[in-house]
Amino acid sequence: MIKIQVNGLSHELSQDLAxxxxxxxxxxxxxxxxxxxxxxxxxxxxxxxxxxxxxxxACQIPLSAAADARIRTIEGLSENGDHPLQKAWIxxxxxxxxxxxxxxxxxxxxxxxxxxxxxxxxxxxxMSGNICRCGTYGRISRAIKRAAAEGGQA
Amino acid sequence: MKTRHxxxxxxxxxxxxxxxxxxxxxxxxxxxxVPGVSAADDREAPSAFTPNAWVRVLPDGTVKLVVHKxxxxxxxxxxxxxxxxEELEVDPMAVEVITPENPFFEAYIHPLWHVFSTGGSTSVSxxxxxxxxxxxxxxxxxxxxxxxxxxxxxxxCRAIDGRVFERAGDxxxxxxxxxxxxxxxxxxxxxTLKALSEFRYIGKLRRKRNALEKVxxxxxxxxxxxxxxxxxxxxxxxxxxxxxxxxxxxGAALAVPGVRRVIRVPARPDVLGGNREGVAVLADDYWSxxxxxxxxxxxxxxxxxxxxxxxxxxxxxxxxxxxxxxxLVRTLQAGDADSAWPAAAKLLEADYGMPYKVQNxxxxxxxxxxxxxxxxxxxxxxxxxxxxxxxxxxxCGLDADRVVIEELIxxxxxxxxxxxxxxxxxxxxxxxxxxxxxxxxxxxxxMRALFGHAATLHRLKGALxxxxxxxxxxxxxxxxxxxxxxxxxxxxxxxxxxxxTTEAISAWDFAYRAPNLxxxxxxxxxxxxxxxxxxxxxxxxxxxxxxxxxxLALAAGRDPLAFRxxxxxxxxxxxxxxxxxxxxxGWHSPxxxxxxxxxxxxxxxxxxxxxxxxxxxxxxxxxVERLSCVIDCGLAVAPGGxxxxxxxxxxxxxxxxxxxxxxxxxxxxxxxxFHDYRVARMSDMPDIEIRILEGDRDxxxxxxxxxxxxxxxxxxxxxxxxxxxxxxxTPFELTLPG
Ligand code: FES
Ligand code: FES
Numbered sequence: 001m002i003k004i005q006v007n008g009l010s011h012e013l014s015q016d017l018a019x020x021x022x023x024x025x026x027x028x029x030x031x032x033x034x035x036x037x038x039x040x041x042x043x044x045x046x047x048x049x050x051x052x053x054x055x056x057x058a059c060q061i062p063l064s065a066a067a068d069a070r071i072r073t074i075e076g077l078s079e080n081g082d083h084p085l086q087k088a089w090i091x092x093x094x095x096x097x098x099x100x101x102x103x104x105x106x107x108x109x110x111x112x113x114x115x116x117x118x119x120x121x122x123x124x125x126x127m128s129g130n131i132c133r134c135g136t137y138g139r140i141s142r143a144i145k146r147a148a149a150e151g152g153q154a
Numbered sequence: 155m156k157t158r159h160x161x162x163x164x165x166x167x168x169x170x171x172x173x174x175x176x177x178x179x180x181x182x183x184x185x186x187x188v189p190g191v192s193a194a195d196d197r198e199a200p201s202a203f204t205p206n207a208w209v210r211v212l213p214d215g216t217v218k219l220v221v222h223k224x225x226x227x228x229x230x231x232x233x234x235x236x237x238x239x240e241e242l243e244v245d246p247m248a249v250e251v252i253t254p255e256n257p258f259f260e261a262y263i264h265p266l267w268h269v270f271s272t273g274g275s276t277s278v279s280x281x282x283x284x285x286x287x288x289x290x291x292x293x294x295x296x297x298x299x300x301x302x303x304x305x306x307x308x309x310x311c312r313a314i315d316g317r318v319f320e321r322a323g324d325x326x327x328x329x330x331x332x333x334x335x336x337x338x339x340x341x342x343x344x345x346t347l348k349a350l351s352e353f354r355y356i357g358k359l360r361r362k363r364n365a366l367e368k369v370x371x372x373x374x375x376x377x378x379x380x381x382x383x384x385x386x387x388x389x390x391x392x393x394x395x396x397x398x399x400x401x402x403x404x405g406a407a408l409a410v411p412g413v414r415r416v417i418r419v420p421a422r423p424d425v426l427g428g429n430r431e432g433v434a435v436l437a438d439d440y441w442s443x444x445x446x447x448x449x450x451x452x453x454x455x456x457x458x459x460x461x462x463x464x465x466x467x468x469x470x471x472x473x474x475x476x477x478x479x480x481x482l483v484r485t486l487q488a489g490d491a492d493s494a495w496p497a498a499a500k501l502l503e504a505d506y507g508m509p510y511k512v513q514n515x516x517x518x519x520x521x522x523x524x525x526x527x528x529x530x531x532x533x534x535x536x537x538x539x540x541x542x543x544x545x546x547x548x549x550c551g552l553d554a555d556r557v558v559i560e561e562l563i564x565x566x567x568x569x570x571x572x573x574x575x576x577x578x579x580x581x582x583x584x585x586x587x588x589x590x591x592x593x594x595x596x597x598x599x600x601m602r603a604l605f606g607h608a609a610t611l612h613r614l615k616g617a618l619x620x621x622x623x624x625x626x627x628x629x630x631x632x633x634x635x636x637x638x639x640x641x642x643x644x645x646x647x648x649x650x651x652x653x654x655t656t657e658a659i660s661a662w663d664f665a666y667r668a669p670n671l672x673x674x675x676x677x678x679x680x681x682x683x684x685x686x687x688x689x690x691x692x693x694x695x696x697x698x699x700x701x702x703x704x705x706l707a708l709a710a711g712r713d714p715l716a717f718r719x720x721x722x723x724x725x726x727x728x729x730x731x732x733x734x735x736x737x738x739x740g741w742h743s744p745x746x747x748x749x750x751x752x753x754x755x756x757x758x759x760x761x762x763x764x765x766x767x768x769x770x771x772x773x774x775x776x777x778v779e780r781l782s783c784v785i786d787c788g789l790a791v792a793p794g795g796x797x798x799x800x801x802x803x804x805x806x807x808x809x810x811x812x813x814x815x816x817x818x819x820x821x822x823x824x825x826x827x828f829h830d831y832r833v834a835r836m837s838d839m840p841d842i843e844i845r846i847l848e849g850d851r852d853x854x855x856x857x858x859x860x861x862x863x864x865x866x867x868x869x870x871x872x873x874x875x876x877x878x879x880x881x882x883x884t885p886f887e888l889t890l891p892g
Binding site for chain 2 (some may be wrong): 016020021024027028031032033034035036037038039040041043044046073074075077078081085086089090093094095096097098099100101102105123124127128129130131132133134135136137138139140141
């Protein structure tokens with residue numbers, strides 16, 4: 001059995017799934033569909049989760065490497081969609097198709113949680129692994145600044 | 155994004171509105187939604203009123219707008235709902251927009267549904283009046299119902315925020331309570347629409363729908379669909395275009411845990427836009443299916459395409475342009491260009507090339523299908539319902555009434571969801587198995603799917619007279635036919651015109667004038683499938699024309715802005731966006747050392763745009779620092795939505811200039827994922843300044859495909875002013891030697 005902790009809940013998964021990427025474990029075994037598939041190669045950021053507190057691409061982590069790890073997904077970012085970033089995202093009307101946004105939010109949340117100063121340079125550095133084909137980068141940047149200004153660290 | 159020829163659009167009012175008495179509950183206002191593609195649709199008046207869109211007010215007060223408008227993130231539904239809500243006096247966010255395939259709709263209404271598709275950046279502009287009329291009709295009926303109930307004249311009542319109030323008293327009634335009575339009243343002959351100044355929502359909406367579900371990961375996309383017993387399919391498609399399966403050993407694949415079936419999917423070259431040959435692996439989940447796929451042993455037949463290299467296309471296209479027998483469709487003729495060349499003070503010639511490009515929506519294509527009791531159910535982001543029906547018919551022999559589409563939101567389209575190969579494949583698989591099948595593309599599949607943007611070559615020749623004026627211009631746009639050829643009647647067109655290939659270079663939309671003009675499209679088919687792609691042929695056409703205008707200006711010793719203005723058609727709105735963009739970007743102000751501006755413009759779907767790119771040079775590295783963009787789209791129904799479409803378009807244009815390029819070598823696509831096919835990331839974005847002009851028109855026009863085409867030429871024009879070098883094929887290399 002492989003044990004992982006997702007959004008505060010413990011799960012035990014069969015050893016047979018050891019090589020399955022965490023992305024597909026989350027989506028297909030734990031029914032957490034908020035984490036998205038975009039490239040499967042660590043290139044687009046759609047599958048970004050927090051892995052022991054740091055942002056990571058779930059498509060690149062075999063389940064075996066996640067044993068005993070603490071994982072947070074978009075579903076665990078807040079109870080009711082009221083994380084300061086989620087509120088700022090709605091305020092700035094960020095999502096277009098929305099498909100990239102779970103990953104964008106998880107990357108942004110890690111930036112805020114890191115305590116580093118939030119400015120154009122740190123935003124670009126934190127967010128450039130997340131592709132948005134609809135073109136929401138301008139609003140993402142504004143929303144992160146808004147959440148930071150409102151003191152959102154969570 | 156299907157671009158359609160809009161010249162002949164007539165609103166078709168005569169069979170526009172009617173409220174329905176057929177219904178068991180509530181009020182329904184049906185209206186005929188003219189597809190807006192040609193006058194032909196208007197000519198054949200139907201014998202009976204056959205509405206294809208509806209506004210419904212239910213007894214519980216819910217308002218539903220039933221339309222087929224696929225939502226791939228463009229905010230279309232928000233804007234459509236706003237048009238209805240404005241006149242109906244309800245909150246647009248409370249209007250539920252559903253498709254006719256929605257079970258709710260099926261349960262109440264079975265009209266003859268005219269199939270059409272979302273696309274062409276026309277959704278809001280075409281439906282603006284009709285939706286407002288429908289909303290106003292419903293409102294008047296509700297007011298009349300309240301007036302009747304209270305023994306008043308309708309004028310003594312008014313509607314606001316989902317209720318009807320007695321003007322001089324305190325009686326009021328909720329729409330829901332009035333809906334049934336309203337449904338039994340005769341529809342008003344005509345309705346009065348609100349004046350612009352009375353708008354509460356149109357022109358003011360800043361937010362879209364579903365935002366909370368999108369930021370919490372709760373929104374369900376096509377890829378998220380699960381059903382009992384569902385199998386996930388992935389398809390190993392013929393790597394070389396045209397190859398067939400010659401030998402298949404599925405043993406190792408079937409031995410992978412979770413893999414259930416391996417099915418050969420036959421090619422359908424007989425259908426335009428049909429799928430190529432492939433081998434599908436069906437498994438309990440995507441990961442297992444992919445494992446199975448890598449264990450497949452397939453022997454592919456040889457194909458004539460094994461010789462095909464996209465690298466040789468410029469030479470091949472160049473030769474085709476020299477060939478007098480090449481099929482030429484003239485798009486704009488004035489004077490006699492050929493006789494003007496000898497008199498020219500200066501002659502210029504240039505070729506401009508663009509490579510194949512891929513749409514790459516972030517959610518790869520994903521579609522589910524299931525055959526139940528002789529009906530084929532499609533579940534997912536079906537942007538073109540008629541293609542789903544065509545797939546059902548050509549693959550399974552099922553008529554349209556045997557097809558059910560359950561629409562799910564999709565993670566972007568940009569034209570990828572206007573292809574039909576995947577609908578045919580999933581229909582085939584559904585027919586082969588007794589369970590629901592979910593077909594998923596990997597990113598690699600998406601890169602190699604083809605049906606992207608065509609490679610093109612444009613050859614221009616211009617003559618300047620001794621005053622530096624353009625006396626003659628010839629343009630030959632070499633390109634395959636667009637996805638329009640998939641539509642019925644394409645080959646029978648008398649003018650042989652492919653409107654989606656000749657955008658911005660035709661008699662009704664070319665931006666410039668000169669005494670002698672000879673513009674034309676040279677059709678050249680390589681056999682590589684291509685499809686719909688955001689902004690379609692505006693991209694290469696505008697790249698060529700707007701680059702060449704700068705080259706001409708330079709040769710004439712004129713400022714590129716002044717040169718354009720001197721040759722523009724009488725289009726004040728077009729002139730205005732150019733002037734405003736120039737002012738916004740500081741066109742006439744001194745620039746710091748090592749900086750240059752470049753300008754380009756475009757029009758389409760009734761809107762106008764100008765873009766100024768500001769570039770800087772630092773030790774041989776060129777950076778795009780800023781894009782300043784001014785658009786005039788008439789009335790912006792949802793300004794927030796317009797702004798983000800403009801931004802998205804600019805980002806796409808930057809991609810064309812710097813990144814987009816798909817190579818084919820030995821008949822196989824070379825690129826595979828985002829590492830070798832780059833797309834714009836946040837770190838690539840320059841400063842973006844957007845101004846949306848407003849106020850001088852009371853009608854909206856399209857924006858989704860307007861703003862990407864001028865970006866690449868604006869950048870090329872700036873590069874020339876910065877370095878003296880003219881770049882004529884995309885993507886541009888921005889690191890200069892030295
Ligand atoms: S799906 Fe993991 S980075 Fe793209
Ligand atoms: S919102 Fe569509 S990909 Fe980002």
